[in-house]
Amino acid sequence: MSRRNFLPILILFVIGYSQLCTGQNNVKISVEPSDNAPIISKHIYGHFAEHLGRCIYEGFYVGDSSAIPNSAGVRLDIIDALKELQIPNLRWPGGCFADTYHWMDGIGDLEKRPTIVNTWWGGVTEDNSFGTHNFLNLCEELGAEPYLSGNVGSGGVQELADWVQYTNYKGKSPMSDLKRENGREEPWTVKYWGIGNEAWGCGGNMRPEYYADIYKKYATFMSDADVEGGIYKIASGASNDDYNWTEVLMKNIPKNMLQGVALHHYSVIDWKAKGPDVNFDEETYFKTMKESWLMEELIVKHTAIMDKYDEDKKVDLIVDEWGGWYEVAEDSNPGFLYQQNTMRDAMIAGMNLNIFNNHADRVKMANLAQAVNVLQAVILTEEEKMILTPTYHVMNMYKVHQDATLIPLSFDSPMYKFEDESLPSLTVSASKDETEKVHISFTNIDTKNANSVSIDLNELGLKNMTGSILSSANLQDHNTFENPNAIVPKGFTNFKFKKGLLEVEVPPFSVLVLEGTK
Numbered sequence: 001m002s003r004r005n006f007l008p009i010l011i012l013f014v015i016g017y018s019q020l021c022t023g024q025n026n027v028k029i030s031v032e033p034s035d036n037a038p039i040i041s042k043h044i045y046g047h048f049a050e051h052l053g054r055c056i057y058e059g060f061y062v063g064d065s066s067a068i069p070n071s072a073g074v075r076l077d078i079i080d081a082l083k084e085l086q087i088p089n090l091r092w093p094g095g096c097f098a099d100t101y102h103w104m105d106g107i108g109d110l111e112k113r114p115t116i117v118n119t120w121w122g123g124v125t126e127d128n129s130f131g132t133h134n135f136l137n138l139c140e141e142l143g144a145e146p147y148l149s150g151n152v153g154s155g156g157v158q159e160l161a162d163w164v165q166y167t168n169y170k171g172k173s174p175m176s177d178l179k180r181e182n183g184r185e186e187p188w189t190v191k192y193w194g195i196g197n198e199a200w201g202c203g204g205n206m207r208p209e210y211y212a213d214i215y216k217k218y219a220t221f222m223s224d225a226d227v228e229g230g231i232y233k234i235a236s237g238a239s240n241d242d243y244n245w246t247e248v249l250m251k252n253i254p255k256n257m258l259q260g261v262a263l264h265h266y267s268v269i270d271w272k273a274k275g276p277d278v279n280f281d282e283e284t285y286f287k288t289m290k291e292s293w294l295m296e297e298l299i300v301k302h303t304a305i306m307d308k309y310d311e312d313k314k315v316d317l318i319v320d321e322w323g324g325w326y327e328v329a330e331d332s333n334p335g336f337l338y339q340q341n342t343m344r345d346a347m348i349a350g351m352n353l354n355i356f357n358n359h360a361d362r363v364k365m366a367n368l369a370q371a372v373n374v375l376q377a378v379i380l381t382e383e384e385k386m387i388l389t390p391t392y393h394v395m396n397m398y399k400v401h402q403d404a405t406l407i408p409l410s411f412d413s414p415m416y417k418f419e420d421e422s423l424p425s426l427t428v429s430a431s432k433d434e435t436e437k438v439h440i441s442f443t444n445i446d447t448k449n450a451n452s453v454s455i456d457l458n459e460l461g462l463k464n465m466t467g468s469i470l471s472s473a474n475l476q477d478h479n480t481f482e483n484p485n486a487i488v489p490k491g492f493t494n495f496k497f498k499k500g501l502l503e504v505e506v507p508p509f510s511v512l513v514l515e516g517t518k
Ligand code: AHR
Pocket: 050, 094, 095, 096, 097, 197, 198, 321, 369, 370, 375
């Protein structure tokens, strides 16, 4: 081989060898021109609380006679943690439970409330002690908008119409009088209403054509009175890639009756073998990330269908259930869906929130499933103890994007390779808030390789940069009741920011948020 032929091979070898040694990929990110970039709705950072396992009872609600400090029966430590997170909304009472729930069972004299069986979740007795007043007062205390899921599966049109009147009507009416008798003078003014949940499954096993008709019937009788701009009605949406579901709803429901169409997608590797919550191997992790990445494709494809019928983007895409779903934690009730929350969950959260931010033109709300003790929870409790999970910390780091203007970015992500498959390893989103602060969030799902990122931020006129990072030694690491602060965000300085050029290394399986100021 001549010297001339040998040189390029040598260079390639040196580059390849150095990458192997450092475990580092180089990525160049460009800031795209953006005259009409969307606002990232704060509601993308929403949560979900169902009467399921220990989410409400033994989670949020311990009752006002509990020794655990509480406000009207709701744990104060949970209230404080959710206030810190600035949760913008809370969806309740389900999920599947919503289509078995009769709201009138949960109002009035506690002693006289009927019990029901929670058929979906563990077959336990529901005593209806936590009802409409408890939930809506809690939302007020949190400063969060309530999102009520109406019962379409087993409830009637009048029942849902009455619930709207009970919560919202200012004047004199049978329902607003009843609310006053139950101790509440002013209406709560609930804007967000779901018309059924998973109508294709636990909500009634309906065809989309049939559900679209049912939707119109329910929506017709839900009054807009006393809510500025009218109530915001959300249709029970598709499961994953059921594009026909979205198509039929968009085609058959008039736009003036429909403000949002839902989508549910869980990062679950196999419904029959969901894999452990903590002791998972890299293959399981990779499969979870693959499922998590599907969110991008689902949003793109459901959006394309919505665009066909609604090019002005009047109807929003509402991802009102998302998150990781594994086998329940060892020794816990299979019907209660309690699982631990590891760095894998931090990766799901960081990636999905970046995806939602980057699709802020159509995705206007998302609700992580679920807030406390269920699935990808931000909070776990054990009697009087409470811990914040890695997912909590990611949501707390990302809250800076709430209601900020998206800064579109473009880049080719390096790939995270596992055996003969690969996935993009890096998701990033950026925004500028009202005070002109710029935030950039990075999530690197690669287990071994750091991403060495460079971004020219000159056009944003920033002078200073600070950062925080969530990372840990192992993917399986998590917080426990004995060691609640094993994983918490830390200050991050491993970047250079000179003359508007940012160079930053995003370590393997880490979530990083940078803040740039002028
Ligand atoms: O979040 C748990 C369950 O998952 C919900 O009740 C249901 O809507 C979905 O299938």
